[in-house]
Amino acid sequence: MQPQPDTQISVEQIRSQFPALDRIHNGFPVAYFDGPGGTQVPRVVVERMNDYLYNHNANTHWNYPTSHETDRLIDEARDAFADFFNSSASEIVFGQNMTTLAFHLSRSLGRRFETGDEIVVTELDHHANIDAWRALEKDRGVNIKMLPLNIETGELELDVLTGLLSDRTRLVAIGAASNAIGTINDVKSIVKCARDIGALTFVDAVHIAPHKLIDVKDLDCDLLACSAYKFYGPHIGIMYGRRELLEEIDFPKVKPAPDSAPERIETGTQNHEGIVGAAAAVDFMASLGRGNTRRERLADAFALIHERDVRLTEQLWNGLSQVGGVRIYGPKFDALRTSLVSFTVGDHKSRDVAAFLADRGLFLSHGNFYAATVVERLGLAGQGLLRAGCSLYTTADEIQRLVEGVREFVVSSSVAI
């Protein structure tokens, strides 16, 4: 059981747990706005990974203490993710990252697809959730259909969905939230439409995972994947799969490896320290909330995260929109969205603006973030987007510094206002 804080945790208490926040760059304290690309890691996560490597390091399923301890720690990590997703431990699969898990799944599921079968993906997605399925065009003769993005609203054209579905649709693969422009999709309705015609569903939950507590039972999806490094953990991917599916899908595996799920899906020796660290990240998030069970503490913590996300996004959105020459993309701050704000400054390359801001200790990602279709549809393939993401450790002062930094860029360069 994790200790239960009596009162809501403050941002200072959260920040004190992240050594990376002590970094100074060019005399400026670093403000990390690159959370959607990967968050910083709290001390407790690193300590648990160190402890594993120093004291329990072994391969699995052998008959001596460190191997037993490794088995136990991996089981405990599956329990942590069962709580994180509202699933059961036997439905949790670990892997290198979301992209590798998606390709593994596509190769395996693809074995049951035939020429002319159809998969629906969306224009709003990260390419991990487009190209993993696109690979089946060549390999299995599957047709890929794209649910379009409305570039004015930053949302998917959901009314087109039913027209894209047919009796040949085998899978609908959708992102829960856009890592490029922050849109949160109505996954539950999309899953329902897919289920009504007997198609499977795969959800890319990478960008939603740090912002909204996932509930696979409520979503009713078949498969879902995310990455711990987006929610204060190490670089590792996690996949949920409905138990019967994980048992039944024809995953390529080596003969001596276990035949039962979830281990039959996990090829080779896993990243044990990463698995331990990912579970520690779940516990870290749960430690920010109150409740009797880990799931309850997570729900409470995510309520806090949501409240902070809304407040910081509004400040970021309003601040940036008052800077001449700045254009913001995606749904407005009061719509269903995550706490990132993507923008351009005049026609300046996002890379150049990012370098200017970095000199002032403001670290932002830029480019297309592998959501290349979104950025192309916005007409920004050459220029790229700047992406400012708010994380648990982001403060109102840092946002103020960012807005001032962008303003300084506008003044020092010839941005047409």
Ligand SMILES: Cc1ncc(COP(=O)(O)O)c(C=O)c1O
């Ligand atoms: C929405 C989304 N999907 C998928 C991915 C790919 O995740 P990974 O790096 O774990 O393969 C990312 C990474 O940025 C992402 O933001």
